[in-house]
Amino acid sequence: MTMTPSYSKLVKDGLWSNNQALVALLGLCPLLAVTNTAINGLGLGLATTVVLILSNASVSLIRNWVRPEVRLPIFVLVIASFVTAVELSMYAWFYDLYKVLGIFIPLIVTNCAIIGRAEAFASKQNLRLAVVDGVAMGIGFTLALVALGAMRELIGSGTLFAQAHLMFGETARGWTLSLGEGYQGLLLAILPPGAFIGLGLLIVIKNLIDERLASRPAAQTRSAAEEVVTTEEKELETAGRKEAQA
Amino acid sequence: MQFPTRTSPYTARLYRVNQTMGWVLLALLPGIGAMWFYFGWGVVINIALASATVLACEAWVMHLRKRPVGPVLGDLSALVTAVLLAISVPPLLPWWMTVLGSAFAILLVKQVYGGLGYNAFNPAMAGYVFLLISYPVEMTAWIPPSVIQENPLTLLDTLRIIFFGTLPAGLSWDAITMATPQDLVRSELELKQTFSEIQQGPLWGGLGGRGWEWVGLWFLLGGLLLLYKRVIRWYIPLSMLGSLFLLATLFHLIDPDLYPSGTFHLFTGATILGAFFIATDPVTACTTKRGQLLFGASIGMLIYVIRTWGGYPDAVAFAVLLLNMAAPTIDHYTQPRVFGHQRKGEL
Known part of the structure; x- marks a missing residue:
């Protein structure tokens, strides 16, 4: 029996310490291919999140009835059904975005992050944990996609959230931020090499933050110890006052 | 990234790194002087x-x-x-x-x-x-x-x-x-001019583009200095220039109107500079003798292919980078035979 992780650990893993894109390096095909703008990244990230939550939930529900010998085909079937549903929904409601993302929506089915979570987590845990894991992993993946997309869009074409109307309707046309007409885009950032270099830089940033955090606990424990001391002093003081009052 | 590229024989080094690089800088000077004069x-x-x-x-x-x-x-x-x-x-x-x-x-x-x-x-x-x-x-x-x-x-x-x-x-x-001579040739060929007609233009010298040919020749002088001082070996420059020249000449003989001559390819763009100063970079090139010959010849071939059928102004940079990628593999398959062993490795 595997250990039951706490919800806060699930969320922390999904968003940061086991981020599927930046740490596990799973699902790189869509990650590298569609992130030339922030909105594309957001669209594909959300579609992936929906599929991940639904597949995690279903796999968790059927985990006691699926024989281990056939589990992978079953998982793929489950994921493929949800991907088809998501694809058809996007075709119905977000047609422009659907056209932009193109082949990468059906390709969600091959995203290793999804079958990875089904195999490694959802097939061993109860429904509630599996859903929380799906939400956390999905959002973590989406955040990485949006960060990479925003970075490449900003450097490559000098805009941010261009084409937001593809997702949020006509009102979002004014959301586009621009570095100004004079900015000459660094074309490489939008081209495929830019995706690899950008992902590398994102991982560098994440590792740098982790390193900073790791070097801090020494200071934190010291301040925590000081806090303990001060509370003890306060208690002593109050006790002393009480004694004096008595 | 570290690749296992060191091979025997472990000859004693001739120069320290800063001496090697210093000679390269010195050998670049004539070409730079020519460029300063022309550009x-x-x-x-x-x-x-x-x-x-x-x-x-x-x-x-x-x-x-x-x-x-x-x-x-x-x-x-x-x-x-x-x-x-x-x-x-x-x-x-x-x-x-x-x-x-x-x-x-x-x-x-x-x-x-x-x-x-x-x-x-x-x-x-x-x-x-x-x-x-x-x-x-x-x-x-x-x-x-x-x-x-x-x-x-x-x-x-x-x-x-x-x-x-x-x-x-x-x-x-x-x-x-x-336009550089290369761009000129490309665009004029597309306008159905023949190569000999293009050569009549004012941009043309004896070997390649006017001015450009002299820059190439001065870089050649620097390259020969490096060879003489044994800062670089002859394998890469010769195989690179040789394969480019042979390919170009072959196509030029088949259809002289459509394909520029071998000397044009040698003395335009960055060919000479690339052969002596860029492809011979000791870090990113092959290290075995046969590997270097293959490395240089492949660069020459790629330069011809990209120049003739590609869309970019010059091909030296792309060819060198592509072969940089292949260099560890080439080294792996061209290890010299160890004395007393067969080529395959067994005794």
Whole structure:
């Protein structure tokens, strides 16, 4: 029996310490291919999140009835059904975005992050944990996609959230931020090499933050110890006052 | 990234790193002088900009890695990168592009992999390709050699163009820039001109483009100096120039109107510079003898293929980078036979 992780650990893993894109390096095909703008990244990230939550939930529900010998085909079937549903929904409601993302929506089915979570987590845990894991992993993946997309869009074409109307309707046309007409885009950032270099830089940033955090606990424990001391002093003081009052 | 590329025999080294790089810089001087003569002050300004950038970048990285700065700046390898990049880009390139390209070459191509000796790609050529792909318009705006320049630029004019983008009064970009001989040949061939007709034009000298051929010849002189001083070996330059010349001549013999001659390919663009100074980079080239012959010949072949059927102005950078990728594999399959063993490895 595997250990039951706490919800806060699930969320922390999904968003940061086991981020599927930046740490596990799973699902790189869509990650590298569609992130030339922030909105594309957001669209594909959300579609992936929906599929991940639904597949995690279903796999968790059927985990006691699926024989281990056939589990992978079953998982793929489950994921493929949800991907088809998501694809058809996007075709119905977000047609422009659907056209932009193109082949990468059906390709969600091959995203290793999804079958990875089904195999490694959802097939061993109860429904509630599996859903929380799906939400956390999905959002973590989406955040990485949006960060990479925003970075490449900003450097490559000098805009941010261009084409937001593809997702949020006509009102979002004014959301586009621009570095100004004079900015000459660094074309490489939008081209495929830019995706690899950008992902590398994102991982560098994440590792740098982790390193900073790791070097801090020494200071934190010291301040925590000081806090303990001060509370003890306060208690002593109050006790002393009480004694004096008595 | 470290590749197991060292092979026997472990000959005693002739030069220390800074001596090697110093000789390379010295050997580049005649060619740089010729470029300065034909293409004006922009060449010198670019070299200064690129050198300042690479030194600053290397010092910054060494500071980040908490290592002494002196030995790394002193090995002169960054300066070689800077000079090679600066003479590859057009002389009137805006200053920030030169700076950006040099910073990319040092930070993301060289130091991220661990610095000198660990980079998989030639930093100067990666920086050049980075700029060419990102800013194709500026990177193809060459000025004509001074012998046929109608509007010669003074030092002050050049500085203004590079730093502020302001052109001298009454001149437009089209009046200053001109197609390189290679671009000219390509576009004229598309207009159904024959190669011999193109050669009648004012841009033409005895071997290649006017001015360009002399730059090539002076670089050749520097390259021969490196060979003489045994800073580089002959395997890569000879096989590279040889395969390019043979291929070009073969096609030229099949259809002289459609395919430029072998000498044209040798003395235009960066062929000579590439053969002696770029492809022979000791870090990113092959190390075995047979490997170097294969490496050079493949570069020559790729240059011909990309120049003839590709869409970019020159092919040396792409060919060198592609073969940089293949170098570890080539080395793996061309290990020399150990004395007393069969080629296959068993006794």
